[in-house]
Amino acid sequence: MFLIGKQPVINRSGRETPPLRVSSLRVAYPGGPTLLEDVSFIVEAGEIMGILGPSGCGKSTLLRHLVGLETATSGTIELFGENLWSGQGAELNHHRRKFGIMYQGGALFGNLSLIENVALPLKEFTKLKPGAIETAARLKLALVGLSGFEYSMPDSLSGGMRKRAAIARALALEPGLLFLDEPSAGLDPVTSAGLDQLIVTLARNLSLAFVMVTHELNSIMATLDRAILLDKEKRGIVAEGTPDYLAHQSPAQEAAAFFRRGSRGGILATQKLDTN
Amino acid sequence: MAVQVPKTLVVTSSEAGRYSLSGVLTAQVPGQVFDPLLKLKSRQPIAIDLSGLSAMDLNGAALLIWLQSTLEKSGRSVTFAALPESFEPIWELAKKTLGPPTPKPAELGFFEGVGQSVIDFFQDLGALIVFLGEILAALAGVIFKPWKIRWSMTMLTVERAVVNALAVTALVSFLVGLILAFQSAMFMKLFGVDIFVADLVGLSLIRELGTLLTAIVLTGRSGSAFSAELGSMKINQEIDAFLTMGLSPAADLALPRVLALTLATPLLTILADFAGLIGGNIVMITLGHPVVAFWIELSSHLDTSDVATGLFKSFIFGFVVAVVGCQRGLAAGGGPGAVGEATTKGVVTNIVLLAFLDSLFAVLFYVLNW
Incomplete structure (x- = not known):
């Protein structure tokens, strides 16, 4: 636990409280199908954890529940030891301020410049003077490599830059936990690798915990410490472990299918060519 | 410790x-x-x-x-x-x-701002005139080949923009007729000339208000919808797709809308006129005049030219509302606020243009003694 900036949150047993603990989460539409069943996992401080799975397996649904946009049918979500759904309104908002989130498209406010986007949470939720807020916002943008673009408008930037700016905004209040929804989606390999590098740097230097929804293999291998794999048929976690373990040693068939889809597709394609 | x-x-x-x-x-x-x-x-x-x-x-x-x-x-x-x-x-x-701070981009000064607005105004006006040309050219291209007009889309627009607006136009016009009659009757009754309320309401509705009200309702309901529809097509690159297929947005997207509004606005105006007259008639009934008195009084002073000028204007207004709505949508810029901005611009331009054209017509018809 080196390089820690904030005081570690210590619970009574003396161990650090994990930033996120999900216990037997069940998601079902009223009178409809069950989407997720018995989803439980823990994310430790400084850990980059992935939520993997093929399209339609409930990754995004799980994320929407984790950030408190939707309520689960049963089960609990604990943020730094406190139940996310312990209250409504102001109390829920208080819990929500404990994490940051980067949405798939960045979701920057289009009528604000980058620095205004990053400064917005600081303006709303701190009592700092304007100059101090500006310095803090500038630091966050510099951290994601966007020095010099402070006064640019989001729509004048490339997709990768928008995603990095969105991370800067999620980092504004320096929460201990960041959710990233498909950080590599729609990016070219070079930009995507740069973003992966940034995520690892932030996790190691600031001991931030990351929860990433993704299905980009390169990004999974480059960033994740640990991952859970969801499956549509089994409606929940089918495998858990390091990316290496999931790719090569996991007994779960779904893991093998998920990680080796690239090469298998390749072989099939070659065979088809041969027969032609 | x-x-x-x-x-x-x-x-x-x-x-x-x-x-x-x-x-x-x-x-x-x-x-x-x-x-x-x-x-x-x-x-x-x-x-x-x-x-x-x-x-x-x-x-x-x-x-x-x-x-x-x-x-x-x-x-x-x-x-x-x-x-x-x-x-x-x-x-x-x-x-x-943390590097050195980036210098803030300079904001426009007062005079620069005024200058920029003037430039923007003339550029907008220029774009509108160019688009008007495109529409007229497209119209000229199909006017002797009516089978080339996209009738299905035109009729769909008539339904959405005009048929679905019947109730709201009639209601607004009815209430305006009612208010107009009520306010003037209070005063004219003092002089015992309250029968002339019929002429006042009738003439002002048929020559001016019915036409203008209909056009304003259409601006708010349909002109803005055109701007928003075409604006979101623009920012989703659908307009680019249209252009690269060799199709013309003016001829294929805007012309059916313009035709629909131009042809159907006079019909909507006639309905608005009637609704307003019924409103005026109701006030007259409460003042003790029989129903028939209102219509006889009105028909003795109402001229064909009154009806004709009103309907002529409604043609022009329908055309203007559609052209401006479409042009603003197709000219939408990039960015998240573009559609909203295009819609606002379309509505504002339309309302200003309608007021301007209406005064122009008032002078013109006076000079022509219509």
């Missing part, structure tokens, strides 16, 4: 120029905590001892950098000392990362 650690940031001073920060240095520090330092009158160097910090994050580091640069701007030197070792990496990261 446990050491008392303050939960918030405390700034203390042991002697002049020597300060120490203790507690938690994050974005959540109290707003005025640095005031003793910032309000210092003396110019002597300041030494800040950081050994009492129990927590610090990047925002805290940013605060220290801000404090240092603010104090140094007023000519004092600032030194930090004894930062706890565990915060060293964050402090180094912050110092290494």
